[in-house]
Amino acid sequence: MKNTNRSRPGYKKTKVGWIPEEWELQKLGSLINCYSGGTPNRGNPDYWGGNIPWVKSGELNQKNIYVAGENISELGVSNSSACYVEPNTLLYALYGATAGVPAFCRIHATINQAILAIQTNGILDNSFLYFWFIFHRKRLIGHYTQGGQPNLSAAIVKSFECVSPSLPEQKKIAEILSTWDEAIGQLRKLIDAKKRCKKALMQQLLTGKKRLLGLGSEKHKVPLKEKGKKIDPNKWEQVKIKDIFKRVVRKVGEAKDIEALSITATVGFVRQRDKFSKVIAGKQFKNYILLRRGEFAYNKGNSKSYPQGCIYRLEYYQEAAVPHVFYCFKALSDKVVPGFYAQYFSHGMLNHHLARLINSGVRNDGLLNLSAEAFFNIPICIPSVEEQSLIAEMLQTADNEINLLNDELIVLKKQKRGLMQKLLTGTIRVKNTEEI
Numbered sequence: 001m002k003n004t005n006r007s008r009p010g011y012k013k014t015k016v017g018w019i020p021e022e023w024e025l026q027k028l029g030s031l032i033n034c035y036s037g038g039t040p041n042r043g044n045p046d047y048w049g050g051n052i053p054w055v056k057s058g059e060l061n062q063k064n065i066y067v068a069g070e071n072i073s074e075l076g077v078s079n080s081s082a083c084y085v086e087p088n089t090l091l092y093a094l095y096g097a098t099a100g101v102p103a104f105c106r107i108h109a110t111i112n113q114a115i116l117a118i119q120t121n122g123i124l125d126n127s128f129l130y131f132w133f134i135f136h137r138k139r140l141i142g143h144y145t146q147g148g149q150p151n152l153s154a155a156i157v158k159s160f161e162c163v164s165p166s167l168p169e170q171k172k173i174a175e176i177l178s179t180w181d182e183a184i185g186q187l188r189k190l191i192d193a194k195k196r197c198k199k200a201l202m203q204q205l206l207t208g209k210k211r212l213l214g215l216g217s218e219k220h221k222v223p224l225k226e227k228g229k230k231i232d233p234n235k236w237e238q239v240k241i242k243d244i245f246k247r248v249v250r251k252v253g254e255a256k257d258i259e260a261l262s263i264t265a266t267v268g269f270v271r272q273r274d275k276f277s278k279v280i281a282g283k284q285f286k287n288y289i290l291l292r293r294g295e296f297a298y299n300k301g302n303s304k305s306y307p308q309g310c311i312y313r314l315e316y317y318q319e320a321a322v323p324h325v326f327y328c329f330k331a332l333s334d335k336v337v338p339g340f341y342a343q344y345f346s347h348g349m350l351n352h353h354l355a356r357l358i359n360s361g362v363r364n365d366g367l368l369n370l371s372a373e374a375f376f377n378i379p380i381c382i383p384s385v386e387e388q389s390l391i392a393e394m395l396q397t398a399d400n401e402i403n404l405l406n407d408e409l410i411v412l413k414k415q416k417r418g419l420m421q422k423l424l425t426g427t428i429r430v431k432n433t434e435e436i
Contacts, residue, residue, distance in 0.1 A: 011426070015161055020426040023165050029158030031124040036094065036154060037111035038081025040072050047076030053107055054082060057093040057114035060103040063130075063181060065091070068109055082110040085117045090126045092116040092133065092157065099150030100141045102133040116154055124164055127174035132162060135420045165426070172430040173423045180416040187412065191405045198398040202347045205391045208236050208381070212390040236383050241329070242376040244336050248295055248328035252288045252321045260285065261320045263299040265306035269314060281321065288321035289328050294338050296345070298327040298375065300368040308354035309368050311345035313338060327375050335385055339392035344381075353378045 011018045014025045040047035050073025059069055072082060085091070085105050093101045094114050104126075111117055120126045133140075140160060141150050164170070204210040252258055260272045260281045272279045281288055291297060291314050298311045314320055322328065331338055357374055383391070422428040 014163075016163065017425060019163050020165070020429065023163050023426060025161055025163055027158065028160045028162050031121055031162065031164065032129075032158070033119045033121075034092075034116050034154055034157065035083055036081075036113050036116050037083040038113050040076035040080040040082060044076075044079075047073055047079065050074060050076065052077060053109035055085075055091065055105060055109050055111050055115060057096045057098050057112065060091055060093045060098045060101045060115070063103055063185075065103055065105045065109075066107055068107075072110060077110060081113065083117065084108065084110055088126075090118045090120070090130060092118055094152040094154075094157075095150055099145075099152060100133070100137040102130045104130065116152075116157055118157075123167065124162070125167060125170040125174055127178065128165075128170035129162070131174060131177050131420060132424060135424050163424070163426075169430055176423065176430065177416065177420060180412065180419065184409065184412050184416065187405060187409050191402060191409065194398070194402050194405065198395065198402065199347075201398060202343060202395060205394065206344055206347050206349055208383075212387050212394070236381045238379050238381055240377050241380050244332050244380070244382055245296070245329040245376075246332045247372065247376065248289060248291065248330055250290045251286065251324075252290045253286055255290060255319075255321075258290065258319055258321045259317060260288065261291075261314075261317070261322050263297060263301075263310060263312055263322070263326070265299075265303045265310045268310075268312040269297075269316070269320070281323075284324070285321065287324050289324055289326060291320050291322050291328055292330075293318050295328060295330040296338075296341070297322050298329075300325060300327070300370055302358075302368050306348075308348075308351050308358060309370075311350070313342040313345075315342075327372055329376075335382065337385060337388035337392055339396060340383075340388035343392060343395045350378055350380070 010021050012021050016025065019025070042048070048070070050071050052072050052074065053068030054070045054072045054076075055065060055068045056070070059065060072080075076082065077084070085108075087106055087108055089105050091103050091105050091111065092115065093099050093103075094116055096114055105111075105117075118126070118129070120129060141152075144156050144159075145151060165173070205212070260279045261269045262272050262275050264270055264275070272281065279285075289297075293314055296311055296313050298309060300309045302309055331341075354368075354370070357370055357378075358368055382388075419428075423430065
């Protein structure tokens, strides 16, 4: 972002850009005291499982840490370099996936060697430093690790040059940004709650525990049971996948302007160029399957999050190319509501059947060597078209609510980033609340 401070009086140019004249630029080493911890010998069980929280760098992916993933014993502390930190200590990850990420430890705990515990002096506010670390993470990691594996140290962190407004201004900046953090945190909690509600609703509706029968399109918001009758979930007809879906085997061939996609277990369809930073199809692209909007694909690749493989419906492309190892299929008749089965598959309603087949000996080097015949002979439930439509509409409404909240979260994050840019460079001053 272009810094407009250079055209304003009262600003000076420094190594980190234009800042207000009264702001100081100092090495962190003159503003903080810091130390790292250690790891007790894992070969000694007496060092582990005690009542002392032991924080690892991978846990610094949240602003506030209240619970540690592991505990160690007093014996483990005394026989290792693990160090105690007091509640509200600012922690900073030195290496690993979270390198350069700060967090507050809100409990009395110990830390490992990949974490730096930081104590600020009376000139630097630790909350201000937290946001400064967040804002400058990419720049610091890129500058001090030269694009290699992030591997910081206490000496490197002390050499960071940090701006320091007056202490009151630091506190006000931190207070403003903390308000945005709180709003973002509350929205995330709401999204998580909505997801839990939807998951519970799926469990009820997609198993037939709650039925949507005989309800008009305007009156199906609350699942009802037939008056005086206990509805038997087994009333849903059970068929095989091949009875209601037709396999799609059309090849891309010479078709042009077709996007090559892959499938991830948690996201669904993604562009190969986004996932792999390039299109990996290569010469095999002509043999890829041409998938059309509304059709399904089963990815036989297993993962920790979806060991049985995953099934998704193509929704955001009119046509796309997917690897020929996928099993692709489309609705065979008007008895199938694709929106219902998109929810049915995403909830893992075939997982127990897939797991049974996979555990029978078809797992092979990360690719589930499940034959097309076995897959398309898997049993599947088929409610009435009316009930499929009602369930699909209800669950899509829940999805729409979650998507709107996620869009709002993206906007909040962008706004916070923009505000950090202005506050941490002094473009906007906060000497008093009237100037915000």
